[in-house]
Amino acid sequence: xxxxxxxxxxxxxxxxxxxxxxxxxxxxxxxxxxxxxxxxxxxxxxxxxxxxxxxxxxxxxxxxxxxxxxxxxxxxxxxxxxxxxxxxxxxxxxxxxxxxxxxxxxxxxxxxxxxxxxxxxxxxxxxxxxxxxxxxxxxxxxxxxxxxxxxxxxxxxxxxxxxxxxxxxxxxxxxxxxxxxxxxxxxxxxxxxxxxxxxxxxxxxxxxxxxxxxxxxxxxxxxxxxxxxxxxxxxxxxxxxxxxxxxxxxxxxxxxxxxxxxxxxxxxxxxxxxxxxxxxxxxxxxxxxxxxxxxxxxxxxxxxxxxxxxxxxxxxxxxxxxxxxx
Numbered sequence: 001x002x003x004x005x006x007x008x009x010x011x012x013x014x015x016x017x018x019x020x021x022x023x024x025x026x027x028x029x030x031x032x033x034x035x036x037x038x039x040x041x042x043x044x045x046x047x048x049x050x051x052x053x054x055x056x057x058x059x060x061x062x063x064x065x066x067x068x069x070x071x072x073x074x075x076x077x078x079x080x081x082x083x084x085x086x087x088x089x090x091x092x093x094x095x096x097x098x099x100x101x102x103x104x105x106x107x108x109x110x111x112x113x114x115x116x117x118x119x120x121x122x123x124x125x126x127x128x129x130x131x132x133x134x135x136x137x138x139x140x141x142x143x144x145x146x147x148x149x150x151x152x153x154x155x156x157x158x159x160x161x162x163x164x165x166x167x168x169x170x171x172x173x174x175x176x177x178x179x180x181x182x183x184x185x186x187x188x189x190x191x192x193x194x195x196x197x198x199x200x201x202x203x204x205x206x207x208x209x210x211x212x213x214x215x216x217x218x219x220x221x222x223x224x225x226x227x228x229x230x231x232x233x234x235x236x237x238x239x240x241x242x243x244x245x246x247x248x249x250x251x252x253x254x255x256x257x258x259x260x261x262x263x264x265x266x267x268x269x270x271x272x273x274x275x276x277x278x279x280x281x282x283x284x285x286x287x288x289x290x291x292x293x294x295x296x297x298x299x300x301x302x303x304x305x306x307x308x309x310x311x312x313x314x315x316x317x318x319x320x321x322x323x324x325x326x
């Protein structure tokens with residue numbers, strides 16, 4: 001049976017933004033156009049699909065966007081996608097537009113939306129984009145490297161001022177319920193301790209204080225503690241350290257700073273390759289797949305399977321952090 005010629009696809013970015021999304025959009029648009037496929041850009045994520053906020057995209061629309069953070073298509077959370085009415089609207093617009101596939105660039109919430117749309121006959125192809133690296137189907141997600149580099153840069157600067165004033169800095173990084181950003185930032189930023197959800201370590205002020213005092217006893221005059229947002233308690237920890245030890249302690253919450261900025265070379269490369277592979281999968285007739293990067297290669301796996309895979313953070317990295325913090 002002859003494979004159907006792909007004529008038109010849609011592309012949107014959904015959920016929280018991640019550096020590198022624009023590089024992925026660029027790759028989707030230009031790969032499709034190269035193969036004579038029309039591309040419809042959908043603004044503001046699933047909201048734009050439901051409300052028909054669309055525009056045809058041409059090669060010139062993605063010129064000079066690879067270096068930009070954020071997303072030129074804009075993004076938003078979409079509570080309507082959690083309702084039957086919203087899902088039916090989205091599926092109806094997909095059919096009215098005569099799309100052969102919908103490329104969704106986003107995180108696990110976006111993938112859950114894809115799963116619901118797939119039940120209504122929408123062919124969805126996912127590209128993983130979240131700074132949190134918390135998607136089970138892939139070893140890499142677009143935006144992670146940039147977020148870690150942003151965190152490392154902030155830690156370097158905080159270490160400078162902490163050293164000058166012989167302070168302790170307690171720094172909260174993003175990551176939602178995952179500790180990937182915290183552990184990586186802790187390692188490359190030279191932190192004395194890292195608190196992250198996977199270790200199930202409740203912030204114990206006494207334990208941290210003992211670490212700080214041990215460091216001071218061997219001549220260290222400043223300290224850096226990294227806390228994942230999924231653990232929390234950053235402000236209280238900083239207060240406890242200062243109240244008990246008398247060491248001047250400051251809490252810094254990096255927050256959404258880590259979502260912005262020009263993407264690194266690593267994120268631009270992964271985003272470009274994932275965008276290409278998304279369109280390639282569509283042209284090969286794949287249905288409801290997600291692009292992944294595993295064991296050093298790009299692949300597409302079934303959307304349903306992606307929800308069943310379990311990924312764990314290598315906690316040995318934490319052991320290395322503790323060894324190197326002496």
